[in-house]
Amino acid sequence: MGFISSNQIRKGVKLLIDGAAYDVVDVDHVKPGKGSAFARAKVRNLRTGQVLEKTVKAGDKVETAETQEAKMQFLYREEDIFHFMDQQTYEQLAIPKDVLGDSVQYLTENLEVSVLLHGTEPLGVDLPNFVTLTILETEPGFKGDTVSGGKPATCNTGAVVSVPFHLNAGDRIVVDTRTGTYRERGS
Numbered sequence: 001m002g003f004i005s006s007n008q009i010r011k012g013v014k015l016l017i018d019g020a021a022y023d024v025v026d027v028d029h030v031k032p033g034k035g036s037a038f039a040r041a042k043v044r045n046l047r048t049g050q051v052l053e054k055t056v057k058a059g060d061k062v063e064t065a066e067t068q069e070a071k072m073q074f075l076y077r078e079e080d081i082f083h084f085m086d087q088q089t090y091e092q093l094a095i096p097k098d099v100l101g102d103s104v105q106y107l108t109e110n111l112e113v114s115v116l117l118h119g120t121e122p123l124g125v126d127l128p129n130f131v132t133l134t135i136l137e138t139e140p141g142f143k144g145d146t147v148s149g150g151k152p153a154t155c156n157t158g159a160v161v162s163v164p165f166h167l168n169a170g171d172r173i174v175v176d177t178r179t180g181t182y183r184e185r186g187s
Contacts, residue, residue, distance in 0.1 A: 002064045006039040006056040014046070014065040017054060021046045021065035021118040046116065046123040047099070067118050069126070074111045082107065084115060095122045105159035106131045106177045127177040132186040133157055135171050150182070 004013070006029075013024045022043035031037040037058040044051045046067070056062055072084040072093065080097040082104065093115070097104055103125050107113075114126040138153035150162040153173075161175055163182045172186030 002066075003061040004064055006037075006058055006060050006062070009039045009041050009056065009062065014067050015041075015043060015054075016063040016065040017043065021067060021123060022054075025051065046118065047121075049101075065118060067116055067123070069114045069116055072113055072115045072125075074107045074109065074113060076109065077104075077107070084113070087112070093122060095125075099123070100125060103127055103177075105157055105180070106133070106175065108133065108157060129177060130174050130183060131177055132172055132174050133159060133161070135163065135167060135169050135173060137169055138163065138167065140168065 009015075009024060009027050011024055011027060015022045015024060023046055024041050025044050026042040028040045029037065030040060039056045039058075041054045041056065042051060043054050046065075071087040073087060075083045075085055075092070077083070081094050082097065082100060084093045084095060085091070086093065095115070099122055100107075101124065103113075106127055108131060111131065112128070116123045116126065133155035135153045136156055139151050150164055152160050153163045153167065154160050155173070155175070159175065159180065161173065161180065161182050163173060167173065167185070174183040174186045175181065176183050
């Protein structure tokens, strides 16, 4: 565990507050005309997503959270538990659905992700920007209907994506995991 002073707090730094790992989302270094300087940081709990404000006086030290990222491959889902395998050690890790959040909509077998760990505790996953999914169910498109913009399609992972009318069940599509939108037809 390392310590940093208040003037080293920057966006993206991981802090340990009351035993929980937090990510600095935003920070203001304030130097009032009267009194001592301080840093006002907006921090997000890496486990729960809760955002709070933390004020640190000038010269005070704060503890940094030791986090590391591991390249892992998604293996399979067992109800609300998702199983991953470390690409280096081949050890398996089970992560509950509530830790993964909305990421579960884009997890396909053998997908490589980056898992954020605090010690041995998983805090979440970073998905690739684009994933290829298969459409399981969608309404048939009407030829010439270009005004509506798109139709909803349910994919093999459970994600619902708005797709162009010419796509049908069984088609593969590329989806942007950051926005949840259709990008192009997949191969």
